[in-house]
Amino acid sequence: AQKVTQAQTEISVVEKEDVTLDCVYETRDTTYYLFWYKQPPSGELVFLIRRNSFDEQNEISGRYSWNFQKSTSSFNFTITASQVVDSAVYFCALTWMDSSYKLIFGSGTRLLVRP
Amino acid sequence: DGGITQSPKYLFRKEGQNVTLSCEQNLNHDAMYWYRQDPGQGLRLIYYSQIVNDFQKGDIAEGYSVSREKKESFPLTVTSAQKNPTAFYLCASRGPGPGELFFGEGSRLTVL
Numbered sequence: 001a002q003k004v005t006q007a008q009t010e011i012s013v014v015e016k017e018d019v020t021l022d023c024v025y026e027t028r029d030t031t032y033y034l035f036w037y038k039q040p041p042s043g044e045l046v047f048l049i050r051r052n053s054f055d056e057q058n059e060i061s062g063r064y065s066w067n068f069q070k071s072t073s074s075f076n077f078t079i080t081a082s083q084v085v086d087s088a089v090y091f092c093a094l095t096w097m098d099s100s101y102k103l104i105f106g107s108g109t110r111l112l113v114r115p
Numbered sequence: 116d117g118g119i120t121q122s123p124k125y126l127f128r129k130e131g132q133n134v135t136l137s138c139e140q141n142l143n144h145d146a147m148y149w150y151r152q153d154p155g156q157g158l159r160l161i162y163y164s165q166i167v168n169d170f171q172k173g174d175i176a177e178g179y180s181v182s183r184e185k186k187e188s189f190p191l192t193v194t195s196a197q198k199n200p201t202a203f204y205l206c207a208s209r210g211p212g213p214g215e216l217f218f219g220e221g222s223r224l225t226v227l
Contacts, residue, residue, distance in 0.1 A: 052213070100146075102148070
Protein backbone atom coordinates (compact mmCIF):
# COMPACT_ATOMS: atom_id res chain seq x y z
CA ALA A 1 0.00 0.00 0.00
CA GLN A 2 1.09 3.52 -0.65
CA LYS A 3 1.02 5.69 2.42
CA VAL A 4 2.54 8.82 3.92
CA THR A 5 2.65 9.38 7.66
CA GLN A 6 3.32 12.67 9.36
CA ALA A 7 3.12 11.83 13.04
CA GLN A 8 3.58 15.39 14.26
CA THR A 9 0.22 17.10 14.16
CA GLU A 10 1.41 20.46 15.45
CA ILE A 11 4.77 21.94 16.41
CA SER A 12 5.34 25.21 18.18
CA VAL A 13 8.77 26.83 18.33
CA VAL A 14 10.22 30.20 19.15
CA GLU A 15 11.71 32.22 16.35
CA LYS A 16 15.31 31.30 15.47
CA GLU A 17 14.96 27.76 16.72
CA ASP A 18 15.64 24.90 14.34
CA VAL A 19 12.76 22.54 13.68
CA THR A 20 12.47 19.18 11.92
CA LEU A 21 9.29 17.90 10.38
CA ASP A 22 9.12 14.14 10.04
CA CYS A 23 7.77 12.16 7.13
CA VAL A 24 7.62 8.39 6.79
CA TYR A 25 6.38 6.73 3.64
CA GLU A 26 5.37 3.30 2.41
CA THR A 27 5.48 2.14 -1.17
CA ARG A 28 6.01 -1.11 -3.01
CA ASP A 29 7.35 0.67 -6.08
CA THR A 30 11.03 1.06 -6.75
CA THR A 31 10.58 4.29 -8.71
CA TYR A 32 8.81 6.95 -6.74
CA TYR A 33 8.98 10.62 -5.89
CA LEU A 34 8.66 12.42 -2.60
CA PHE A 35 7.55 15.98 -2.08
CA TRP A 36 7.13 18.68 0.49
CA TYR A 37 4.48 21.35 0.11
CA LYS A 38 3.78 24.39 2.26
CA GLN A 39 0.25 25.63 2.89
CA PRO A 40 0.21 29.18 4.26
CA PRO A 41 -2.96 30.67 5.75
CA SER A 42 -4.04 31.84 2.29
CA GLY A 43 -4.77 28.21 1.42
CA GLU A 44 -2.87 27.35 -1.73
CA LEU A 45 -0.17 24.72 -1.53
CA VAL A 46 3.29 25.80 -2.54
CA PHE A 47 5.76 23.28 -3.92
CA LEU A 48 9.02 23.14 -1.98
CA ILE A 49 10.95 20.12 -3.20
CA ARG A 50 10.81 16.85 -5.12
CA ARG A 51 13.20 13.93 -4.71
CA ASN A 52 13.22 10.74 -6.73
CA SER A 53 13.87 7.35 -5.23
CA PHE A 54 17.26 7.00 -6.89
CA ASP A 55 18.68 10.18 -5.45
CA GLU A 56 19.35 10.03 -1.74
CA GLN A 57 21.53 13.08 -1.72
CA ASN A 58 20.43 15.53 0.89
CA GLU A 59 19.51 18.97 -0.31
CA ILE A 60 19.85 22.41 1.18
CA SER A 61 18.10 25.52 -0.02
CA GLY A 62 18.75 28.52 2.15
CA ARG A 63 17.31 27.78 5.59
CA TYR A 64 15.59 24.63 4.35
CA SER A 65 17.17 21.21 4.17
CA TRP A 66 15.85 17.77 3.42
CA ASN A 67 17.13 14.38 4.59
CA PHE A 68 16.06 11.43 2.45
CA GLN A 69 16.85 7.98 3.86
CA LYS A 70 15.55 4.95 1.99
CA SER A 71 16.74 2.63 4.75
CA THR A 72 14.21 4.13 7.13
CA SER A 73 11.68 5.23 4.48
CA SER A 74 11.91 8.77 5.73
CA PHE A 75 12.07 12.17 4.09
CA ASN A 76 12.48 14.73 6.84
CA PHE A 77 12.44 18.48 6.46
CA THR A 78 14.47 20.84 8.63
CA ILE A 79 14.05 24.59 8.90
CA THR A 80 17.06 26.30 10.38
CA ALA A 81 16.66 29.54 12.31
CA SER A 82 12.89 29.52 11.93
CA GLN A 83 11.01 32.73 11.23
CA VAL A 84 7.42 33.76 11.86
CA VAL A 85 6.79 33.60 8.10
CA ASP A 86 7.50 29.88 8.24
CA SER A 87 4.24 29.37 10.14
CA ALA A 88 2.11 27.16 7.93
CA VAL A 89 0.93 23.63 7.43
CA TYR A 90 3.50 21.44 5.76
CA PHE A 91 2.58 18.37 3.76
CA CYS A 92 4.74 15.48 2.70
CA ALA A 93 3.54 13.63 -0.39
CA LEU A 94 4.35 10.61 -2.51
CA THR A 95 3.79 9.62 -6.10
CA TRP A 96 5.06 6.70 -8.14
CA MET A 97 5.31 5.32 -11.62
CA ASP A 98 2.05 3.98 -13.05
CA SER A 99 0.01 6.19 -10.77
CA SER A 100 -0.66 8.91 -13.34
CA TYR A 101 1.44 10.90 -10.92
CA LYS A 102 -1.37 11.21 -8.44
CA LEU A 103 -0.06 12.52 -5.15
CA ILE A 104 -0.76 10.79 -1.86
CA PHE A 105 -0.50 13.28 0.98
CA GLY A 106 0.28 12.92 4.63
CA SER A 107 -2.06 14.54 7.12
CA GLY A 108 0.19 17.56 7.48
CA THR A 109 2.13 19.20 10.29
CA ARG A 110 1.07 22.62 11.49
CA LEU A 111 4.11 24.70 12.39
CA LEU A 112 3.69 27.74 14.57
CA VAL A 113 6.71 29.98 14.93
CA ARG A 114 6.28 32.45 17.78
CA PRO A 115 8.14 35.74 17.90
CA ASP B 116 0.44 36.06 -14.48
CA GLY B 117 0.32 32.32 -14.99
CA GLY B 118 -1.47 30.20 -12.47
CA ILE B 119 -4.55 28.41 -11.27
CA THR B 120 -7.70 30.38 -10.57
CA GLN B 121 -10.44 28.91 -8.45
CA SER B 122 -13.82 30.47 -7.86
CA PRO B 123 -15.72 31.19 -5.78
CA LYS B 124 -13.44 31.41 -2.79
CA TYR B 125 -16.32 30.89 -0.38
CA LEU B 126 -19.60 29.21 -1.14
CA PHE B 127 -22.62 28.40 0.97
CA ARG B 128 -25.11 25.82 -0.11
CA LYS B 129 -28.33 24.47 1.20
CA GLU B 130 -28.69 20.74 1.52
CA GLY B 131 -29.99 19.13 -1.64
CA GLN B 132 -28.43 21.66 -4.00
CA ASN B 133 -25.75 20.98 -6.56
CA VAL B 134 -22.89 23.46 -6.77
CA THR B 135 -20.12 23.85 -9.31
CA LEU B 136 -16.63 24.99 -8.42
CA SER B 137 -14.61 26.59 -11.16
CA CYS B 138 -10.96 25.89 -11.90
CA GLU B 139 -9.09 27.62 -14.72
CA GLN B 140 -5.40 27.44 -15.57
CA ASN B 141 -3.26 29.34 -18.06
CA LEU B 142 -0.14 27.27 -17.57
CA ASN B 143 -0.79 25.10 -20.63
CA HIS B 144 -0.69 21.98 -18.48
CA ASP B 145 -2.38 18.82 -19.67
CA ALA B 146 -3.15 17.19 -16.33
CA MET B 147 -5.48 18.65 -13.72
CA TYR B 148 -6.63 17.42 -10.32
CA TRP B 149 -9.27 18.07 -7.69
CA TYR B 150 -8.48 17.45 -4.04
CA ARG B 151 -10.56 17.74 -0.93
CA GLN B 152 -9.11 18.87 2.40
CA ASP B 153 -10.82 18.38 5.75
CA PRO B 154 -9.57 19.90 9.00
CA GLY B 155 -6.54 18.09 10.34
CA GLN B 156 -6.39 15.80 7.36
CA GLY B 157 -4.31 15.59 4.28
CA LEU B 158 -5.59 16.10 0.80
CA ARG B 159 -7.69 13.38 -0.79
CA LEU B 160 -8.03 13.00 -4.53
CA ILE B 161 -11.52 13.38 -5.97
CA TYR B 162 -10.99 13.34 -9.75
CA TYR B 163 -8.18 13.90 -12.16
CA SER B 164 -7.82 14.48 -15.87
CA GLN B 165 -4.72 13.80 -17.91
CA ILE B 166 -6.04 15.21 -21.15
CA VAL B 167 -9.03 17.02 -22.60
CA ASN B 168 -12.22 14.95 -22.75
CA ASP B 169 -10.83 12.34 -20.39
CA PHE B 170 -10.96 12.03 -16.62
CA GLN B 171 -10.68 9.35 -13.93
CA LYS B 172 -12.08 8.88 -10.47
CA GLY B 173 -9.83 9.38 -7.52
CA ASP B 174 -10.18 7.92 -4.06
CA ILE B 175 -13.36 9.76 -3.05
CA ALA B 176 -15.30 10.41 -6.26
CA GLU B 177 -18.75 9.47 -4.97
CA GLY B 178 -21.10 12.44 -5.02
CA TYR B 179 -18.89 14.49 -7.35
CA SER B 180 -18.74 14.98 -11.10
CA VAL B 181 -16.33 16.74 -13.44
CA SER B 182 -15.89 17.67 -17.07
CA ARG B 183 -12.86 18.53 -19.16
CA GLU B 184 -14.06 20.14 -22.37
CA LYS B 185 -11.18 22.58 -22.57
CA LYS B 186 -7.56 22.26 -21.62
CA GLU B 187 -7.80 25.34 -19.44
CA SER B 188 -10.87 24.37 -17.45
CA PHE B 189 -11.73 21.56 -15.04
CA PRO B 190 -14.93 22.35 -13.13
CA LEU B 191 -16.08 20.23 -10.21
CA THR B 192 -19.74 19.71 -9.37
CA VAL B 193 -20.62 18.75 -5.83
CA THR B 194 -23.93 16.98 -6.11
CA SER B 195 -26.64 16.47 -3.56
CA ALA B 196 -25.49 12.86 -3.35
CA GLN B 197 -22.32 13.91 -1.56
CA LYS B 198 -23.14 13.16 2.06
CA ASN B 199 -20.65 15.47 3.73
CA PRO B 200 -19.70 18.20 1.26
CA THR B 201 -18.50 20.84 3.70
CA ALA B 202 -14.76 21.06 3.01
CA PHE B 203 -11.95 22.98 1.40
CA TYR B 204 -11.50 22.10 -2.27
CA LEU B 205 -8.21 22.52 -4.08
CA CYS B 206 -7.61 22.35 -7.80
CA ALA B 207 -4.19 21.74 -9.26
CA SER B 208 -2.46 21.26 -12.56
CA ARG B 209 0.68 19.24 -13.13
CA GLY B 210 3.80 20.75 -14.55
CA PRO B 211 6.44 18.99 -16.60
CA GLY B 212 8.14 17.37 -13.62
CA PRO B 213 6.73 14.11 -12.20
CA GLY B 214 4.03 14.95 -9.68
CA GLU B 215 4.87 18.61 -9.40
CA LEU B 216 1.51 20.23 -8.83
CA PHE B 217 0.54 23.87 -9.01
CA PHE B 218 -2.39 24.67 -6.78
CA GLY B 219 -5.10 27.28 -6.76
CA GLU B 220 -6.09 29.13 -3.62
CA GLY B 221 -9.00 26.82 -2.98
CA SER B 222 -12.74 27.07 -2.56
CA ARG B 223 -14.33 26.66 0.82
CA LEU B 224 -17.78 25.10 0.62
CA THR B 225 -20.15 25.17 3.55
CA VAL B 226 -23.44 23.34 3.53
CA LEU B 227 -26.05 24.93 5.74
